Amino acid sequence: xxxxxxxxxxxxLIGKAISITPxxxxxxxxxxxxxxxxxxxxxxxxxxxxxxxxxxxxxDALINLANISTAQHLFxxxxxxxxxxxxxAPSDRGLVTLLGRAYMDNGDMQKALLTxxxxxxxxxxxxxxxxxxxxxxxSSGDFAGSLPSFHEAIRLDPTCHEAxxxxxxxxxxxxxFPQAATAFATAHSILPxxxxxxxxxxxxxxxxxDPAGSAYLDQAIHLAPDHVEAHVVLAEILLSAGDYPRxxxxxxxxxxxxxxxxxxxxxxxxxxxxDPLNGRVILLHAEQGYGxxxxxxxxIDDVVRLGGVVLLEVQSALYRLLQHLPGVHQCFRQGVxxxxxxxxxxxxxSLPGLLGTTIESLPLPTPLAFHDTHSSPxxxxxxxxxxxxxxxxGNPQHTRDAFRSIPLRQFLPLSEVxxxxxxxxxxxxxxxxxxxxxxxxxxxxxPLRECEDFLDTSNVIADLDLILSxxxxxxxxxxxxGKPVWLLLPQAADWRWGFSGEKSPWYPSIRLLRQTPECRxxxxxxRVAKELSILSPIAYPPDIAPPLSSFNPPPTEx
Numbered sequence: 139x140x141x142x143x144x145x146x147x148x149x150x151l152i153g154k155a156i157s158i159t160p161x162x163x164x165x166x167x168x169x170x171x172x173x174x175x176x177x178x179x180x181x182x183x184x185x186x187x188x189x190x191x192x193x194x195x196x197x198d199a200l201i202n203l204a205n206i207s208t209a210q211h212l213f214x215x216x217x218x219x220x221x222x223x224x225x226x227a228p229s230d231r232g233l234v235t236l237l238g239r240a241y242m243d244n245g246d247m248q249k250a251l252l253t254x255x256x257x258x259x260x261x262x263x264x265x266x267x268x269x270x271x272x273x274x275x276x277s278s279g280d281f282a283g284s285l286p287s288f289h290e291a292i293r294l295d296p297t298c299h300e301a302x303x304x305x306x307x308x309x310x311x312x313x314x315f316p317q318a319a320t321a322f323a324t325a326h327s328i329l330p331x332x333x334x335x336x337x338x339x340x341x342x343x344x345x346x347x348d349p350a351g352s353a354y355l356d357q358a359i360h361l362a363p364d365h366v367e368a369h370v371v372l373a374e375i376l377l378s379a380g381d382y383p384r385x386x387x388x389x390x391x392x393x394x395x396x397x398x399x400x401x402x403x404x405x406x407x408x409x410x411x412x413d414p415l416n417g418r419v420i421l422l423h424a425e426q427g428y429g430x431x432x433x434x435x436x437x438i439d440d441v442v443r444l445g446g447v448v449l450l451e452v453q454s455a456l457y458r459l460l461q462h463l464p465g466v467h468q469c470f471r472q473g474v475x476x477x478x479x480x481x482x483x484x485x486x487x488s489l490p491g492l493l494g495t496t497i498e499s500l501p502l503p504t505p506l507a508f509h510d511t512h513s514s515p516x517x518x519x520x521x522x523x524x525x526x527x528x529x530x531x532g533n534p535q536h537t538r539d540a541f542r543s544i545p546l547r548q549f550l551p552l553s554e555v556x557x558x559x560x561x562x563x564x565x566x567x568x569x570x571x572x573x574x575x576x577x578x579x580x581x582x583x584x585p586l587r588e589c590e591d592f593l594d595t596s597n598v599i600a601d602l603d604l605i606l607s608x609x610x611x612x613x614x615x616x617x618x619x620g621k622p623v624w625l626l627l628p629q630a631a632d633w634r635w636g637f638s639g640e641k642s643p644w645y646p647s648i649r650l651l652r653q654t655p656e657c658r659x660x661x662x663x664x665r666v667a668k669e670l671s672i673l674s675p676i677a678y679p680p681d682i683a684p685p686l687s688s689f690n691p692p693p694t695e696x
Contacts, residue, residue, distance in 0.1 A: 164196075171202065179206060197223035201233065204240070213244035231260040235267055242270070247278040265295035272304050279540070281311035299328040303335060306342070313541065313629050315346045315655075333358045333365055341371050345630035347637045349379035366394040374633040385633075386491025401425055403483065410482040412492035415446035418481040423451040424472055425485040427533070428592065429611035431456055432618055433634070433644065435504045437489035438465045449480055458593040459615075463504055500643050503618040523559040524673060527599060527616070528552075528582065529607035531564060541628040542609045544659045546580070551663055552606075553580040555670045561585060561602060563595065563612050606666065609635075617645035626662060627652045 174182035183206060186199045193199075204219035220237040227233055238253035254271035261267065272287030285308055291301035306321030319342050326335040336358035343351030355372035358365060369391035376385030392398050403423065410420055420441060424431040431452050438448055442465040452460050454471040461469035470477060484492065490500075531543040552560065560582040585598045596615055599605065605616040605623045609632060617623045625648055627635055635642060635650055642648045653662055 164198075174202075174206065179210075182206060195226060197226040197230070197233070200226070201236070204236070208236075208240055208243070211243070213240050216240045217244060229260070231257050231264065231267070234260065235264075235270060238270055238274070242274050242277065247274055250274040251278070263294060265291045265298055265301070268294065269298060269301045269304065272301070272308070276304065276308045276311060279311075281308045284308045297328055299325045299332070299335070302328065303338065306338060310342065310345070315342060315629065318342050319346070331361065333362045333368060336361070337365075337368050337371055340375065344371075344375045344378060344637075349375060349637060351375055352379070366391055370395060377633040378631075378635075378637050380497045380636065382490065382496050383494070386495070389491065390488065405483050407480060407483055409488075410484040410492065412494075415441070415444050415482075417445055417447065419449060419467075419479070420446040421449045421451060421477065421480040421483040422486055422489070423483060424453055424456075425487055427611060428453060428456060429609075429614040430487060431460075432504075432592075432611065432614040434486040434489060435460060435463060436501045437486070437493060437495070438463060438504070439501065440493050441465070441484075441489065449478070451475075451477065455591045458591055459596060460504075497643050503620075503645055505618075523557055524604065524670070525559050525561060525602045526670070527561050527563040527602045527605040527607070527612070528580075529563045529605070529610050529612045532608055532610040538628075538630075538632075541630065542632075544608055544626065544663075548659050548663055549580060551667045552670065555667050558670055561598070563598070563605065563607070565589070613648070614645075617648045620647050623648045624666065625650050626659075626666075629653045629655070 171182070183203065186203045186206075190196075190199045190203070200219045200223040204216040204223065207213070207216035207219065217237070217240050220233065220240055224230065224233050224237060234253060234257040238250050238257060241247075241250035241253055251271065251274050254267055254274055257264065257267040258271065268287045268291040272284040272291060275281075275284035275287060285305065288301050288305035288308060291298055292305065295301070302321050302325035306318040306325065309315070309318035309321060319339070322335060322338045322342055326332065326339055329335060336354045340351035340354030340358070343349075343354070352372055352375045355368055355375060358368040359372065362368065369388050373385050373388035373391065376382075376388060379385075393402060405421075407421075422438065422441065435450070438450070441448055447467050448465055449468050449470065450460065450463065450466045451470045451472050454474055457469060457471045460466070463469075468478070489495075528549065530546050530549055532539050534543075552558070560580055562582045562584045563586060564584075565586050586595060589595050589598065592611075592615060595612065596619060599612075599616045599619055599621055602616075602621065605613065605621055606626070607613040607616070607623060608626050609628075613623050613625050623645070625635070625642075627650055629652070631637075631650075631652065634644060638652075640650045640652075642650055651662055651666065653659060657665070
């Protein structure tokens with residue numbers, strides 16, 4: 139009766155059976171199933187626990203308990219239950235797969251990989267086991283290694299849309315965007331109502347530089363009007379394409395993303411909605427990375443023009459740099475300084491939408507008064523070594539850092555350019571770069587080892603001729619100072635740099651150097667080396683060669 143959908147009647151009948159035979163474990167397990175169907179999770183758990191108590195050798199109740207825990211994302215509770223059930227039923231391939239998925243969801247990829255391999259050994263023709271192995275390998279960053287698993291899952295079950303989608307995601311991880319497009323299109327053809335697949339197609343088109351991907355996001359939103367990821371991806375495509383009015387509107391959906399919920403400030407004061415302030419005190423607060431804060435402080439002047447008395451709250455590392463910005467009444471360190479009374483508040487990256495900013499009306503970067511913001515163009519030829527700041531790695535916690543960062547070993551051709559003095563603007567070098575520094579390191583000084591914050595970094599940058607950087611906060615800082623910046627971008631660049639071109643409406647002094655399928659990091663850096671050789675055609679004359687003592691060893695990771 140439970141399976142026939144009559145769960146209420148089933149619970150009554152099973153309850154009567156339990157009253158007659160209270161220690162019969164299958165009755166308690168069946169009652170748990172019926173209660174679970176009715177949405178009574180706590181009652182179902184109690185029944186499954188009773189079943190386990192009365193018959194510890196029956197794996198069914200353990201599996202049901204583990205499934206409930208998994209549904210509630212309590213993977214650490216689910217895993218030992220699956221493990222115990224597997225000890226009781228070691229030949230249950232389905233149970234092995236469930237355990238592997240729990241390991242994967244809990245972030246234990248090594249155990250997940252071993253478990254899925256075990257499932258495949260038990261049944262090499264089970265498509266789902268190959269599918270999950272592919273997911274585990276892809277989640278571990280082994281995109282190339284995951285391809286055979288997805289292909290095998292597709293061979294065994296050509297209609298497995300999850301395998302086609304996983305294959306597309308793996309190709310995207312390899313920045314093989316055309317191959318990813320084919321896989322995503324196949325997944326969508328099998329399941330055309332999937333919002334996820336529409337998002338993937340649209341995002342893939344955007345990463346290939348095609349703004350028409352927004353149409354797929356519109357379809358996704360039509361199917362699921364409140365789908366947060368669809369709105370956020372649409373925002374990024376629109377902003378990349380320069381459609382700022384609509385893009386800023388969609389970008390407000392970011393506050394509904396799970397990772398942004400912790401960033402939402404529990405202020406009792408209302409958020410500002412763009413109306414005239416007429417002397418009211420407004421708190422503008424940082425919400426994302428250092429570079430975002432530097433980039434979006436340019437809108438403070440517009441808030442002041444609307445009559446706002448501006449309080450600015452920024453990350454501690456930016457406090458000394460930004461505390462005396464024009465228009466800022468008072469500055470505070472986020473998470474450190476208590477805030478005074480204010481009337482309204484606004485996250486910095488919501489300002490352009492509220493101010494009606496278009497790509498044509500973008501204000502110039504916030505001027506940093508203690509620096510010369512009118513740096514002359516790079517001299518050609520130079521009469522001294524060209525001083526170049528180098529940044530090759532971003533924050534490893536960034537979701538797409540693997541795409542934007544470039545291993546230091548790929549910059550080694552720059553060491554052959556004559557007449558150039560490199561200065562590391564890398565606060566910390568990644569451990570993966572240590573092997574790249576030997577036996578042929580790029581001669582560099584490391585002044586940021588002595589720097590306290592971004593103010594100190596800005597003073598180092600002020601003495602340089604050019605900054606060569608991947609997409610990090612240092613690039614924003616240098617461009618705000620007005621220094622020439624050559625920004626090395628991945629194929630799928632962040633929305634603020636647009637889809638194409640070498641110029642940026644955000645920073646007049648930035649030059650955008652983009653990777654393409656034909657121009658990968660090594661080719662891009664070879665191009666940079668060639669251009670630097672033209673700018674700096676001389677080797678170091680003996681009288682101005684930097685002393686070897688200035689080439690400090692790279693900072694040591696702890």
